[in-house]
């Protein structure tokens with residue numbers, strides 16, 4: 001479903017050849033009846049990440065929308081950080097970057113969210129409270145395409161493998177801490193100070209779970225590649241050294257530009273991504289500007305399989 005023919009007055013415009021669509025003709029501040037929610041759900045299944053510009057809603061409505069997809073993650077937590085939540089709304093965590101913040105860029109690496117959990121997130125609903133005038137885009141990558149473009153031999157081998165995902169971020173974590181870049185700001189080595197972060201460190205032990213390397217989407221039935229640079233540490237039954245060369249190949253493949261779209265956020269935009277078949281990457285190129293995103297995540301109903 002895309003492009004020119006609105007369904008229920010809702011228009012859906014694809015953003016790239018790979019994934020992503022902008023949805024207009026709907027006011028998310030008003031209650032969503034079943035038929036309009038069905039259009040949104042189908043748009044998410046078809047386009048994997050969808051954006052609704054100019055939605056002036058508060059956290060309650062954002063939560064109501066998230067809850068239509070599944071059970072809301074009440075304790076947003078990203079190891080090893082306790083995320084600052086919106087006051088009175090522990091389920092809404094605030095992804096905030098201050099103009100002079102050089103220490104932390106949450107999500108500045110290709111990843112799917114919290115894949116180290118037994119039941120990772122089904123997806124997230126984000127609302128942009130403050131956007132930079134330019135920069136701060138998010139990139140998304142279609143992991144159905146990543147799987148479908150592999151050779152039959154590689155697909156058959158991968159379908160037999162499981163991979164361990166670890167919250168210790170064995171390879172990808174460092175990139176999250178890269179200081180911001182801007183036209184007039186080249187970061188220095190001493191800018192890489194994680195301790196300066198305003199995010200409290202949690203004491204929880206490392207979380208690890210294994211998942212299939214190729215997973216089947218519970219709604220679309222399609223297979224996608226399910227490894228990511230941030231959290232996947234090794235193939236089950238293999239050492240990190242044995243796993244790394246194939247993981248490196250798969251990560252690079254998963255991040256190919258032709259599988260991606262890039263979204264430029266505007267204030268009041270609401271975005272929803274399907275964390276089961278999409279990777280994302282938050283660009284850190286807006287030093288000197290403020291960006292505030294409210295994010296609510298949704299639990300997967302069952303373990304990936």
Ligand code: SIN
Pocket residue numbers: 095106107108137138280281282283293295
């Ligand atoms: C994330 O959830 O990884 C952050 C996304 C973003 O800030 O664009």
